[in-house]
Amino acid sequence: xxxxxxxxxxxxxxxxxxxxxxxxxxxxxxxxxxxxxxxxxxxxxxxxxxxxxxxxxxxxxxxxxxxxxxxxxxxxxxxxxxxxxxxxxxxxxxxxxxxxxxxxxxxxxxxxxxxxxxxxxxxxxxxxxxxxxxxxxxxxxxxxxxxxxxxxxxxxxxxxxxxxxxxxxxxxxxxxxxxxxxxxxxxxxxxxxxxxxxxxxxxxxxxxxxxxxxxxxxxxxxxxxxxxxxxxxxxxxxxxxxxxxxxxxxxxxxxxxxxxxxxxxxxxxxxxxxxxxxxxxxxxxxxxxxxxxxxxxxxxxxxxxxxxxxxxxxxxxxxxxxxxxxxxxxxxxxxxxxxxxxxxxxxxxxxxxxxxxxxxxxxxxxxxxxxxxxxxxxxxxxxxxxxxxxxxxxxxxxxxxxxxxxxxxxxxxxxxxxxxxxxxxxxxxxxxxxxxxxxxxxxxxxxxxxxxxxxxxxxxxxxxxxxxxxxxxxxxxxxxxxxxxxxxxxxxxxxxxxxxxxxxxxxxxxxxxxxxxxxxxxxxxxxxxxxxxxxxxxxxxxxxxxxxxxxxxxxxxxxxxxxxxxxxxxxxxxxxxxxxxxxxxxxxxxxxxxxxxxxxxxxxxxxxxxxxxxxxxxxxxxxxxxxxxxxxxxxxxxxxxxxxxxxxxxxxxxxxxxxxxxxxxxxxxxxxxxxxxxxxxxxxxxxxxxxxxxxxxxxxxxxxxxxxxxxxxxxxxxxxxxxx
Numbered sequence: 001x002x003x004x005x006x007x008x009x010x011x012x013x014x015x016x017x018x019x020x021x022x023x024x025x026x027x028x029x030x031x032x033x034x035x036x037x038x039x040x041x042x043x044x045x046x047x048x049x050x051x052x053x054x055x056x057x058x059x060x061x062x063x064x065x066x067x068x069x070x071x072x073x074x075x076x077x078x079x080x081x082x083x084x085x086x087x088x089x090x091x092x093x094x095x096x097x098x099x100x101x102x103x104x105x106x107x108x109x110x111x112x113x114x115x116x117x118x119x120x121x122x123x124x125x126x127x128x129x130x131x132x133x134x135x136x137x138x139x140x141x142x143x144x145x146x147x148x149x150x151x152x153x154x155x156x157x158x159x160x161x162x163x164x165x166x167x168x169x170x171x172x173x174x175x176x177x178x179x180x181x182x183x184x185x186x187x188x189x190x191x192x193x194x195x196x197x198x199x200x201x202x203x204x205x206x207x208x209x210x211x212x213x214x215x216x217x218x219x220x221x222x223x224x225x226x227x228x229x230x231x232x233x234x235x236x237x238x239x240x241x242x243x244x245x246x247x248x249x250x251x252x253x254x255x256x257x258x259x260x261x262x263x264x265x266x267x268x269x270x271x272x273x274x275x276x277x278x279x280x281x282x283x284x285x286x287x288x289x290x291x292x293x294x295x296x297x298x299x300x301x302x303x304x305x306x307x308x309x310x311x312x313x314x315x316x317x318x319x320x321x322x323x324x325x326x327x328x329x330x331x332x333x334x335x336x337x338x339x340x341x342x343x344x345x346x347x348x349x350x351x352x353x354x355x356x357x358x359x360x361x362x363x364x365x366x367x368x369x370x371x372x373x374x375x376x377x378x379x380x381x382x383x384x385x386x387x388x389x390x391x392x393x394x395x396x397x398x399x400x401x402x403x404x405x406x407x408x409x410x411x412x413x414x415x416x417x418x419x420x421x422x423x424x425x426x427x428x429x430x431x432x433x434x435x436x437x438x439x440x441x442x443x444x445x446x447x448x449x450x451x452x453x454x455x456x457x458x459x460x461x462x463x464x465x466x467x468x469x470x471x472x473x474x475x476x477x478x479x480x481x482x483x484x485x486x487x488x489x490x491x492x493x494x495x496x497x498x499x500x501x502x503x504x505x506x507x508x509x510x511x512x513x514x515x516x517x518x519x520x521x522x523x524x525x526x527x528x529x530x531x532x533x534x535x536x537x538x539x540x541x542x543x544x545x546x547x548x549x550x551x552x553x554x555x556x557x558x559x560x561x562x563x564x565x566x567x568x569x570x571x572x573x574x575x576x577x578x579x580x581x582x583x584x585x586x587x588x589x590x591x592x593x594x595x596x597x598x599x600x601x602x603x604x605x606x607x608x609x610x611x612x613x614x615x616x617x618x619x620x621x622x623x624x625x626x627x628x629x630x631x632x633x634x635x636x637x638x639x640x641x642x643x644x645x646x647x648x649x650x651x652x653x654x655x656x657x658x659x660x661x662x663x664x665x666x667x668x669x670x671x672x673x674x675x676x677x678x679x680x681x682x683x684x685x686x687x688x689x690x691x692x693x694x695x696x697x698x699x700x701x702x703x704x705x706x707x708x709x710x711x712x713x714x715x716x717x718x719x720x721x722x723x724x
Contacts, residue, residue: 027221028052030076030083037077037084039168041134041159048086051075057193058206060213062502062532063495064456068202070164072112074191080228083171087112089132089193091164097196097570098132098160100608100643103672104148106131108536108573108603110196112167115141115215117188118176119272119349122216122390124315125190126152126176132165133608134158135646141215142315145322150311151675152176153720174232174722177272177348185227185271188219196567199502199536210420212454216390217417232268233723236676237261238281244712255712264309273348273356278309280341308675310334313347316357316382319394320413320425321448326479327465328429328446331396331409332359332380333477339364341375357382365402376402378475389417398475407474408432422453431471444468446481459491469516482516503532507542515549522547522554536573537566548584555584555592575601583621585630593630595621613639634658647671662688663706676720685711 031052037045054074059066075086089112097110109131116126127146129137134157140147155170178185191204205220207213243257264278305314317332337343343361350356359380365373377400384394393414400407411429418424426449434441450463469482487509494504507528514521523546530540544559561579568574577599585591598618605611620632636656643649653666666684687706 027223028054028076030078030222030224032224032226033077033079033084036079036082036170037086037168039155039157039170041157041166041168043075043086043088043166043168047077047084048075051077051086054191054204056206057191057202057204059200059202060207061201062199064207064209064213068193068195068200069198070195072191072193072202072204074204076189076222078224080226081173081230083173083224085114085128085169085171085191087130087167087191087193089164089166091195093160093162093164095197095570096132096160096165097567098165098608099135099605099611100133100646101131101135101611102641102643102649102670103135103151103646103675104137105611105641106135106137108196108567109135110165111137111194113192113194114169114171115190115192115219116171116176117216117219118178120179120186120188120219120221121353121386122188122219123355123384123386123392125215125219126150128152128154128156128169128171130156130158130167130169132158132160132167133646134167140315142318145318147311147314149305150314151308153674153676153722173227173271174230174268177274179349179352180227180271181352183225183227185224187222187224189222190215190219197535197570199532199534208420209456212421212456212459214390214454229271231723232266232274234266234676235721236264236266236718238263238716238718240714240716242712242714244710246710247708266312269346270348273346273350274312275344275346276309276312277344278340278342281309281343305334307334309343310337313345313357316347316355316384317380317396319396319427320415321427321450321463321465327448327467327481327485328473328476328478330477331411331429331473332382332398332475336400336475336477337361337363337378340378353386355382355384355386373403376400380475390423391416398473400474404434406432406434407472409473409476421455422451424449424451426450429471429473431468431473433470433472442470444471446471457493459489461487461489463487463489483513483522484516485511485513487511500533501531502534505530505532518549518552520549520552520554522549533566535567537564539564550584550586551588551590553590555590556582557584558582571605573601573603575599575603585621585623592624593621594624595619609643611641611643613637615639632658647673660688661706662686662709674720676718678716678718680716681714683711683713 031050033047033050035046037047055072057068057072059068071090073088077084099106099109106129111129111131114128116128117124118126123142125141127139127141136156138150138152140150153172153175156168158165158167178187192201194201205218207218211218238261240260241257243255245252245254260280262278262280264276264281267275269275319331322330340361340363345357345359347357357380361378363376363378365376379399382394382396384392386392395412397408397410409429409431411427413427415423415425428445428447430443430445432441432443446467448463448465450461453460465485467481467483471481489509491505491507496502507526509524509526511524512521524544526542526544528540528542530538532538540563542561546557546559548555548557559579559581561577563577565575579597581594583593583595585593599616601613601615603613615637617635618633621630622628623630638654639651641649641651648671651668651670655664664684664686666682668680668682671679686709688709689706
């Protein structure tokens with residue numbers, strides 16, 4: 001098998017070397033300006049009157065090639081240090097959906113976006129989104145996933161007027177990575193506009209239906225000359241103070257106030273390669289993770305990465321065949337690095353086609369035990385070689401070493417586009433483990449091969465995965481191992497010419513899976529119908545006939561699900577999900593049962609400044625043997641935010657959890673001038689019905705009121721200094 005995969009990679013590389021380039025793609029020369037525009041949301045600057053205009057925006061959602069219904073004009077200009085973009089969006093000002101929100105919280109507003117391929121290599125798009133009030137959101141898309149955790153330093157402003165709204169954007173060259181060849185810098189761009197009440201996205205240049213909306217290989221090329229050679233130098237000192245108390249042994253124990261300084265630095269080796277170093281970094285989660293029901297999980301819950309240090313170059317850790325919820329979900333899960341004393345990394349590009357990411361961290365061990373060394377050494381190395389279109393081949397290696405035990409994972413991956421509509425991809429990973437000194441190391445591998453087809457009316461995927469039973473990755477995130485999986489997936493779409501109903505999508509998935517320990521076969525036959533409508537609304541129904549192996553037994557785990565979501569008006573959004581399923585109780589001596597999962601989410605934008613969200617989640621489990629209840633659990637989460645202006649917000653989160661009933665509250669005041677220059681002050685507490693019985697804290701349902709079990713206060717401040 002290794003020889004076959006190695007041969008496949010060689011074929012991929014050879015094919016890429018012979019592949020055609022992108023010489024036929026549209027190109028445009030932005031206007032260089034000596035008088036940069038003032039970023040105030042008004043298009044009265046000389047730079048815009050001299051700029052080239054683009055206005056033939058066409059939709060790709062809900063259908064391709066349609067007029068958006070509202071005229072849109074895009075502008076672009078640049079000088080030695082910045083790229084400038086502007087939009088003129090015609091609309092009825094009374095119907096525009098907008099808010100004064102925290103950064104990155106504008107997904108449901110109307111917005112415009114500059115999708116920028118700063119390397120012009122069809123591998124990554126940086127998305128710069130702005131709503132009509134000038135509030136920002138930024139993302140990074142790699143072709144496998146869209147990461148909203150990135151935070152670039154850029155500037156924007158928006159204004160609503162009688163004709164609609166206008167937006168101005170300034171992106172410093174030092175805030176992005178780009179390749180410079182001589183005096184020439186080339187980038188790719190796609191202009192985009194979204195109108196929420198129409199559920200419509202439109203772009204310039206127009207998306208090709210045969211490519212299924214793949215932005216990466218449809219960008220318009222921009223060419224810049226005379227860019228100033230600014231060396232990126234950033235220093236980010238931070239300080240955190242925390243204090244708290246908790247209930248232990250029947251008494252209140254106060255944790256003394258902890259003053260924790262740290263520093264992070266970034267140096268640009270070249271315009272497309274940077275070095276980051278951090279000492280005692282503050283990795284506190286200002287945005288708390290949303291609680292998930294985990295009473296009956298076969299695998300640990302996965303949480304996304306939001307910590308800024310890990311975001312630079314994180315797109316390089318995606319791999320061919322990733323983006324799935326099972327198997328090898330991620331080769332690098334940086335949240336496995338919990339509390340590093342020191343960390344360093346090099347990320348970026350060398351030459352026209354070579355991307356690298358290298359990471360080292362000395363991470364404090366949180367497990368109890370008689371360790372001779374309280375730290376683990378973590379290392380990551382990733383290399384990708386890109387070719388024509390979005391084709392590439394890559395290699396990677398990860399290691400986690402602690403107290404003479406280690407876990408090493410290394411592998412290769414790649415993808416090759418056969419034509420506009422289809423591509424093939426593959427990966428191979430080898431794990432090498434040593435758990436105890438004196439024992440022999442173990443070796444196990446996993447591999448994936450697949451085919452993707454995407455067009456206006458049909459998406460299709462065929463994938464084969466093989467996961468060795470004892471494969472392990474301490475740096476990545478993996479779920480079920482010990483299976484060989486065959487999957488066919490198809491999504492045909494039907495389009496309507498109707499003022500309300502836009503498109504009907506159906507998902508059909510057929511899966512056969514061999515469980516290696518038992519030699520038993522599982523199967524899953526899944527179908528989903530979703531009707532897409534205006535006002536960002538849809539309703540869907542799915543049915544899944546499935547057989548699953550657990551503890552050498554085959555269980556029926558059929559599932560039926562209904563979901564509806566929509567924008568009632570420009571201030572109110574609702575999302576409801578209900579499912580009923582046969583279930584497995586994932587415990588020792590497992591058994592079968594059934595139950596339902598229900599969630600309801602309400603988002604109310606009371607006015608431009610105040611937003612409230614309420615989310616209710618419920619799950620239960622009844623045994624098949626006697627119809628007895630094993631558990632039922634309800635989580636109610638209320639998130640309320642008052643945005644004073646684009647920089648300052650006050651937020652309160654209150655959550656009730658019915659499992660051993662408890663109430664948690666988090667209050668936060670947050671000021672962000674730019675990413676990095678921030679100040680936060682927060683307070684939180686936990687209340688529950690535990691009481692001390694002389695030996696342990698036990699839950700007592702007869703208590704009349706909730707007692708404070710723990711509480712804490714924190715303050716954080718940091719300042720981003722950038723070399724001019």
